[in-house]
Amino acid sequence: METKMTKLVRVVARVKPSTDPSSTGSILIQKPVGEDSETVTISFGVQFAGSKDSYKLDYCYEESEATDLILTKEIKPLISSVFEGRDANVIAHGARSSGKTHLIQGNESEFGLAILTMSEMLSMAEEKGNSVSVSVYEVSQEIVYDLLDQQKRVVTVLEGAQGKIQLKGLSQVPVKSLSEFQNLYFGLKKTQKLSSDPPVRSHKGLMIHVISANADSHGRMNFLDMAGYEDSRKQNSALGPLEIARINKSIYALQNVMYALNANESHVPYRESKLTRMLKDCLQGCNRTLLITCLPREFSQDSFYMLNLASRICQGGNRAMNNTTKKKINGLEKSVSLSSAAQRRQTPLTVSATNRKQTVLRGNVTERKTKINTAASALKARKLFGEANDSARCKTSSKKMEGKAKMTLKKEISTSKVILSVQASSSKEEVCSYFTVTDSQSSLVEENSLAYSCSAVAMEPSYSTSVSLSSEVVDTTDKETPRKHEEKVSGATQCDDAVADKVQIVESGVERDDNNSVTGEDLPLVVNEGENLDKENNSLLGNETASPPLSIRLQNLSNNLKSICKISNQLSVPEKYQTPFTESQAEEALEHSDITAEAVVSLELRTPEKSMPSNVDCTPWKTYSAHSSKLKNSAVGDYLKFINTAGKEDLKKLKGIGEKRATYIVELRDESPFHTLDDLQGIGLSAKQVKGLLKKEIGDIFD
Ligand SMILES: Nc1ncnc2c1ncn2[C@@H]1O[C@H](COP(=O)(O)OP(=O)(O)OP(=O)(O)O)[C@@H](O)[C@H]1O
Structure with a gap:
């Protein structure tokens, strides 16, 4: 059964199984008509702050549903469009350790989406006489690196006079078989120089190019494994708040683009980050995107926040406020004015602001933190798009x-x-x-x-x-x-x-x-x-x-x-x-x-x-x-x-x-x-x- 993709960005969730069997808190997924549900509602247990909130997405794949199903339902229609010369994107985003890499790359026991898709594309290419090549890149600290180059060459993003993006320095390696692809894709870690110190996180992309036999059409399938979202106020993170804020900013930038595309806005903010600039051609026009929000089964504030934003993208910028939304806003209005200082510490700061305030942030954990965070998260969502x-x-x-x-x-x-x-x-x-x-x-x-x-x-x-x-x-x-x-x-x-x-x-x-x-x-x-x-x-x-x-x-x-x-x-x-x-x-x-x-x-x-x-x-x-x-x-x-x-x-x-x-x-x-x-x-x-x-x-x- 194939899913009709009418929106430019389809937003689904993928649940990562619980790692803690004793964990009581978990997300609740409501699929009104099972697998055929057009939209699903995700909420958190009553024991969590903000539990009254529920979020609508286009679909949610639970742990029990195999990755194959995502291929069949979501990606196959995209593959067809790539063979017609269009671009398509599969983007995994979510909080840290929410299963993004696992979803895209998989492991020994379960193939990830990239492998499954490549397998499908190679057989289609063979049928049609098309050629397939791949590029693998990483965006770290606003610099794009070519991962197929031994030295991790820097890729330059050029925008031509017509607004056409050229990725100068990004290799394209022809691929003829799945094993060839796997060697290339999974052999990367061994051959590349080690990451810089202090550690940085990055967004990782795989671009599969399909060129028709007579070279008159060129479609691309782009897989993107986003760096994990993490609250920059976390004290136990391996990264400093600035680095976290930098990553978060690029996550927001991509989400803003998704939102603008789905809302059919006249301006899409591609220039907010290097990643969105480099992917502009892949994302724009009638190219389709599948945004997969990775959600661990257990509740986490970061996942809650990502889900909140994903839901907003899914709703396609529906700005007409219903009563519930208005009520929430009024509630927020009150809390903002009553505890403005405390509240501001909970709302996302611009990176600059974060820098200025990070010392203050660390010292402010109140007993109402979860509650405030919840309100703040909703506020963040609005702020994000306003921003x-x-x-x-x-x-x-x-x-x-x-x-x-x-x-x-x-x-x-x-x-x-x-x-x-x-x-x-x-x-x-x-x-x-x-x-x-x-x-x-x-x-x-x-x-x-x-x-x-x-x-x-x-x-x-x-x-x-x-x-x-x-x-x-x-x-x-x-x-x-x-x-x-x-x-x-x-x-x-x-x-x-x-x-x-x-x-x-x-x-x-x-x-x-x-x-x-x-x-x-x-x-x-x-x-x-x-x-x-x-x-x-x-x-x-x-x-x-x-x-x-x-x-x-x-x-x-x-x-x-x-x-x-x-x-x-x-x-x-x-x-x-x-x-x-x-x-x-x-x-x-x-x-x-x-x-x-x-x-x-x-x-x-x-x-x-x-x-x-x-x-x-x-x-x-x-x-x-x-x-x-x-x-x-x-x-x-x-x-x-x-x-x-x-x-x-x-x-x-x-x-x-x-x-x-x-x-x-x-x-x-x-x-x-x-x-x-x-x-x-x-x-x-x-x-x-x-x-x-x-x-x-x-x-x-x-x-
Ligand atoms: N569906 C799954 N089934 C079993 N294990 C999973 C699943 N998804 C993720 N995991 C495990 O959870 C851990 C974290 O997953 P993964 O590395 O994919 O997260 P991530 O979101 O990519 O992390 P980061 O934010 O650091 O990039 C890994 O050990 C992975 O094997």
């Missing part, structure tokens, strides 16, 4: 910035007029070469630069802690009197999509993308669209001691803008400043002009955008549009800056921000500041509501 979206946005923004900066650099080659106002001076060559090796370096930058992670993409990692990129746009049409507009890039950047799409990513094999500098969080403060936000806080009471209200700040900003516009038309930089500026030279130059200190500050807050050359090309309309778009970006930047820095009382002066939201904002921004307006959705506001709030604030300037 993914926001991170994706952030990354997109990074890419956009990258593209934009690249354009500026091109300009620089012809004009020699780029200024880098960084902590250390950087040669032009360094900067240019940086732009050809990107993506994960941008992630490295994010690691160190939480607040401005999107903006710092153009910097070498070592500069990234507090760098900002100053791009200078030179009006080359009037070489006699070049006009300069210097702008610092801020985290709230919104850039040009068209530019971003043209960026060609070339990755180095020695890169490390190990941190999660994700910003927003999908926290459970439920506000319905159209709800009157003003009711939460209508008063804008003056407080002399507090920082000035946003409206005043926006008004100041608008005044500053006006003065800058005036200045940009008047400012003629002295001859000696026409060569590249250092920061101090720039300051000196400003001293010679009539730019006020306020204007300089306002320049620093500015988001980058195409600078308008103020020469003959500018019609009054273009000038006006450019200035109003600057005003808009500045207002947004200032609004976010206010949200990221203001005290709770000040926050409450904003329209729509009451006690609850102010508390959330303060909690959330501690972990990850708000970079874009979209990030504010993390406090339970819809995009429409966020826009409405800002409109009201700006509108008030004119009252």
